[in-house]
Amino acid sequence: xxxxxxxxxxxxxxxxxxxxxxxxxELIFELARRNQVKLPYASVEDLRAAYAFTNxxxxxxxxxAGASVLLHEADFFDMAWAYFLRAKADNVxxxxxxxxxxxxxxxxxxxxxxxxGLRRACDRARNELxxxxxxxxxxxxxxxxxxAFTTLQQARPHRDKFVGVGLDSSEVGHPPEKxxxxxxxxxxxxxxxxxxxxxxxxxxxxxxxxDLLQVQRIDHGVQALRDPVLVQRLREQRIPLTxxxxxxxxxCVFGDLAQHNIGELxxxxxxxxxxxxxxxxxxxxxxxxxVETFDALQLGAAEAITxxxxxxxxxxxxxxxxxxxx
Ligand code: ES4
Ligand code: ZN
Numbered sequence: 001x002x003x004x005x006x007x008x009x010x011x012x013x014x015x016x017x018x019x020x021x022x023x024x025x026e027l028i029f030e031l032a033r034r035n036q037v038k039l040p041y042a043s044v045e046d047l048r049a050a051y052a053f054t055n056x057x058x059x060x061x062x063x064x065a066g067a068s069v070l071l072h073e074a075d076f077f078d079m080a081w082a083y084f085l086r087a088k089a090d091n092v093x094x095x096x097x098x099x100x101x102x103x104x105x106x107x108x109x110x111x112x113x114x115x116x117g118l119r120r121a122c123d124r125a126r127n128e129l130x131x132x133x134x135x136x137x138x139x140x141x142x143x144x145x146x147x148a149f150t151t152l153q154q155a156r157p158h159r160d161k162f163v164g165v166g167l168d169s170s171e172v173g174h175p176p177e178k179x180x181x182x183x184x185x186x187x188x189x190x191x192x193x194x195x196x197x198x199x200x201x202x203x204x205x206x207x208x209x210x211d212l213l214q215v216q217r218i219d220h221g222v223q224a225l226r227d228p229v230l231v232q233r234l235r236e237q238r239i240p241l242t243x244x245x246x247x248x249x250x251x252c253v254f255g256d257l258a259q260h261n262i263g264e265l266x267x268x269x270x271x272x273x274x275x276x277x278x279x280x281x282x283x284x285x286x287x288x289x290x291v292e293t294f295d296a297l298q299l300g301a302a303e304a305i306t307x308x309x310x311x312x313x314x315x316x317x318x319x320x321x322x323x324x325x326x
Contacts, residue, residue, distance in 0.1 A: 003294060003300065003301060003304070004291050006301055006304060007287060007290045007291055007294065007304050008090070008091065008287050009091060010091060010304060010305075010308050011091055011093045011308065011325055012090075012091060012092055012093070012094075012286060012307075012308045012311050013092070013093065013094040013095070013096075013273075013308075013311035013312050013314070013315045013317070013325075014087060014092045014094070014095045014096070014275055014276065014286055014311070015095075015096050015217070015240075015242045015273055015275055015311060015314055015315055016098070016219050016220075016242035016243075016244055016273075016275035016276070016277055017083070017095065017096075017097055017098065017275060017276055017277065017278075017279070018063075018097075018098045018099075018100065018138075018168065018277065018278050019079060019080055019083060019097045019098065019099050019118065020063065020066070020067045020070070020079070020099065020100055020103065020278075021063060021277060021278025021279065021280060021281055021282075022079065022080075022082065022083040022086070022278070022279055022280050023066050023067065023069075023070075023079055023280055024082070024280045025044040025047045025048050025280070026044055027078070027079065027082060028044075028047065028066050028069055029043075029044055029047075031069035031070065031071075031075050031078070032069045034075075035069055035071045035072070035075070037068060037069045037071070039065075039068075039069070040065065047066075050062055051281055053250055053251055053252070053281075054252055055200065055251055055252055056170065056171065056199065056200055056251050057170055059250070059251055059278070059281060060169060060170060062281070063278065063281060064103060067100075067103050067104070068107065070104060070109065070114075071107075071109055071113075072113060072117075073112075073113040073114075073116050073117040073120075074117065075117065076113065076114055076116075076117025076118050076121075077117040077118070077120050077121050079117075079121075080097065080117070080118050080121030080122065080125075081121045081124065081125075083095075083097070083121075084121060084124075084125040084129055084131055084133065085129075086279075086285050087125075087131060087285070087286065088125075088129045088131060089285075090285055090286040090287040091287075092131060092286055093130065093131055093132065093325070094131065094132040094133075094311075094312070094315055094317050094321065094325075095125075095131055095132070095133045095134075096133075096134045096135075096136055096163070096164075096315065096316060097118065097122070097133065097134070097135050097136065098136050098138045098166055098168065099114065099115075099118055099135060099136070099137060099138065100138050100140060100168065100169075101114050101115070101137060101151055101154070101155070102139070102140045102143060102147060102151055103140065105151070105154065111151075111154040111155065111158070112158070115135070115155070115158050115161050115162065116161075118135055119135065119161045119162075121133075122134065122135060132317060132321055134162070134163045134164075134316060135161060135162035135163065136162060136163060136164045136165065136166045136192075136194065137151070137155055137162050137164070137165050137166070138165070138166040138167060138168040138169075139151060139152075139165065139166070139167050139168075139179060139182065140168065140169040141167050141168065141169050141170060141171065141174035141178065141179065141196075142169045142170040142174055143169075145178055145179060145181065145182060148179055148182040149181075149182050149185070152165075152182060152185060152186060156189070159189060159191075162191075163191065163192055163316050164186075164191050164192030164193060164194060164316065165183065165186040165191050165192075165193055165194075166193075166194045166195060166196070166219065167179055167183075167194075167195035167196055167197075167209075167213070168196050168219070171196060171197070171199055171200050171201040171205065172200055172201050175201075175204075175205055175208060176195060176197065176205060176208040176209045176212050176213050177208055177212050179195075179213065180212045180213060183195075183212075183213040183214065183215075187214060192216055192316050193213055193214060193215045193216060194215050194216060194217045194218070194219055194242075195209040195213050195215045195218065195219060196219040196220055197209040197215075197218050197219065197220065197221060198218065198220055198221045198222060198223035198224055199219070199220035199221075199222065199223070199248075199251075199253065200223075200251075200253065201223065202223060202226075203223055203224055203226050203227035203230050206218055206221055206223070206224055206227075206230060206234075207230060210233075210239065216239075216240075216316075217239065217240045217241070217242060217314055218234075218239060218240070218241050218242070219241075219242045220241070220242070220243065220244065220248075221234075221241035221242075221243070222241070222243060222248060222253065222254075222260075222261055222262075222265070224241070224265075224270075225261055225264060225265070225268075231268055231270065234270050234271075235268065235269045235270055238271050238313075239271065240271040240272070240273060240310065240313070240314030241265065241270060241271065241272045241273065242273050242275050242314070243262050243265065243272050243273060243274060243275065244274075244275050244276060244277035244282075244289070245257060245260050245262060245274060245289050245292070245293040246276070246277070246282045246283050246284050246288065246289050246292065246293075247276075247277035247278060247282045248260060249282075250281070250282040250283060251282075256296070257292055257293055257295075257296035257297065258296045258297065260293065260296070260297065262274070262293060262297070263297045263299060263303070266303055266306060266307075271310045271313060271314055272307070272310060273307060273310050273311045273314055274286070274289050274290055274293065274307050274311075275289070276288075276289050290304065290307070308325075309325075309326070312325040312326065
């Protein structure tokens with residue numbers, strides 16, 4: 001209980017949160033009513049009952065259905081603001097939010113409505129909650145390279161509203177090399193780069209995210225331990241992994257938390273962090289991820305401090321903000 005209070009009180013950065021994955025069933029139904037969107041679920045309970053996943057794809061199908069209620073700038077604001085209130089309660093002081101513009105623009109929602117609603121919530125989080133908040137635009141990897149280029153083009157007038165690009169959605173069969181050119185174009189704009197790799201996919205996808213996409217962090221990366229040479233590189237170059245323990249259990253990447261490898265990643269000297277991924281779907285926000293993982297793996301205060309320090313080191317915060325929490 002003392003450790004749980006310590007974890008709760010510790011300032012931390014969240015670096016792997018899909019803002020569409022923070023949409024709670026209650027808000028999905030509220031927005032469906034507000035926007036007169038018909039949902040294939042009768043009630044909040046009916047929707048929640050569908051949250052039984054066997055792998056990444058079985059989750060993504062429901063996640064994209066949930067996002068269908070988001071139509072107007074105010075909807076994106078309300079979603080992100082609800083997340084920031086929840087993050088504040090967990091003492092998250094810096095957050096980098098992934099968003100998936102293609103999930104919305106493909107339904108006819110203007111790119112500006114998405115990014116302006118999210119950015120307004122970020123600015124308000126800074127001013128009213130003291131949370132430094134940034135946006136990372138993710139390309140959906142199950143869609144084409146051409147579609148990703150169209151999205152980057154739509155984003156160009158909004159270049160000052162987000163700090164980087166990422167790569168998410170169905171990993172296996174959609175390797176990093178598919179997006180090598182679009183990531184090069186994004187880096188030309190001065191954007192940072194991250195990518196999901198080694199969640200379900202092989203260690204080679206982590207190599208390719210580093211060498212072909214030149215990413216600064218790997219999202220998930222838990223499959224890295226299958227390749228000792230890769231582990232050595234991640235350690236020596238201090239390439240961060242944004243690990244999401246409850247997500248990995250819900251999507252059956254590990255059988256249970258006691259089998260999760262984050263303790264081993266830390267013992268091997270990797271810059272691992274703990275994050276919530278899609279907290280409305282996977283059973284918990286930041287502190288829930290910490291507390292359940294620490295309990296299952298019998299980790300202690302030393303690991304909590306390392307994980308919090310890693311989260312600031314891995315962040316795209318300014319040097320001044322990083323120094324505040326070093
Ligand atoms: C995601 Cl857990 C996960 N993996 C890949 N893409 C995603 N998008 C939202 N959650
Ligand atoms: Zn993710």
